[in-house]
Amino acid sequence: MTTTTHTGPGAAPPAAPGPATAPRRRRASALTRQETRWAYVFLAPWIVGFLAFSAGPMIASAWLSLTDYDVVNAPRFTGLDNYRRLVADPMVLRSLGNTVYFALLHVPLVMAVSLGLAMLLTRVRRLRGFFRTVFYLPVMTPAVAVGVLFLLLLNTQDGLVNRALGLVGLDGPSWTTDPDWMMPGIVLMSLWSLGSTVVIYLAALQNVPPELYEAATVDGASAWQRFRRVTLPMISGALFFTMIVNTISALQMFTEVYTMYFGNRQTQNSFSADAATFYVIYLFQQAFQFLHMGYASALAWLLFLVVMAVTVVQLKLGNRFVYYEGEQR
Structure with missing residues (x-):
């Protein structure tokens, strides 16, 4: 006997679920x-x-950020006055320019040096773990200690850097007093903490399939072509990540520079101090030195918007240049 199921317009509705379904x-x-x-x-x-x-x-x-607040007295609502003051304050533009200038120097240099060190570590066999630890240990150094250390290393008279330059017949610049050399000195100091970036790049390089290098070599690719066509695309995700992280870190640079140039402000003239005033340092001064908490809050929100805008731009660009394994192009 054959059972026929009707699905037409006049068909009966399906049977209700059994008693065990509920x-x-x-x-x-x-x-x-x-x-x-x-x-x-x-x-x-x-x-x-x-x-x-x-x-x-x-x-x-x-x-x-919408109030006048000095910690002692209760906040007094002032509307957008802090933001109007922010637009007219010349030190905001000066400190923000110093910060952006530092980021433009710091981020590419850290990425390039870290990638070079990571590629050297890939050629080391037995002592790779030792050197990886050596490169990472400076990251664990307290930021205040780093500032004091480089204040001594970059000292004009008897700093180790200028002494080394003197051995090869070069007169070392005034790293800590000459406004034209203060930013290069800060960038040099920032290389102290590149160990985390080196470790990230080393892990990315170790994940590149060796078959790709072998195929490129068979095809006659040179070392530069293998680096450009194989290495860079395969580690582009790590490069993109470190670019974003290092950019955000550079835009918030504070402790080391404050320790070097503002720990003993009496020894610095105002022009030199302005040359080393980063945005977060100026924000800190307004908040805790002058007790302009409302104005400092407005400065903090401007920094937040700048960091967010820079990150969004980097994310948009990353979608074009970053290769993700298994992604269809």
Whole structure:
């Protein structure tokens, strides 16, 4: 006997689910709710920390940026006065220019030097772990100690850098007092902490399939062609990541420079101090030196917008130049 299923307009509706289907659905729904509750339990520490230490301070800063607040007296609402003052303040443009100039020098130099060191480490066999640790250890040095160290190394009279230049017959510049040489000195100091970038590049280089190099060699590619056509595309994700991270870090440069040039402000003339005034340093001075908390909050929000805009531009460009394995082009 053959059973025929009718699906036409006049066909009867499908049979209702059996009696066992509803309890099974209720059990699945209860299990889902239980898993959701446990997910919120495990997320609770992060949520509380985010609200208390990130979202909360950001909301408070946004409110304070609209007030005149000196910590001692209650905030007084002033509207957009702080932002109007910000636009007219020449030190904002000066400090922001110093910061951007540093970032333009620091980021490409750190990436290039780190990539060169990482490629050298790929040729080391037995002592690779030792040298990797040696390159990374400076990252663990406290920032204040780094500032003091390079203040001594770059000393005009008896600094180690100028002594080394004197051995080859060169007169060392005034790294810490000449406005034209202060920024190169700061960039030189920033190379101290490139170890994390070296480690990232080394891991990326070790993940490049050796078959690609072998195929390129068989095809007659030179060392430069292999580097350009194989190495760079395969590690472009790591390059892109470090570019973003180092750019954000450079735009927030503070501790080392403040230790070098503002720890003993009496020894610095105003022109030299301005040459080393980074944006976050100026923000810090307005907040904790002059107690202009409302104005400092407005400066902080400007920095946030600048960092966000730069990151968005980098992300847009990264979609064109970054290669992800398995991605269809």
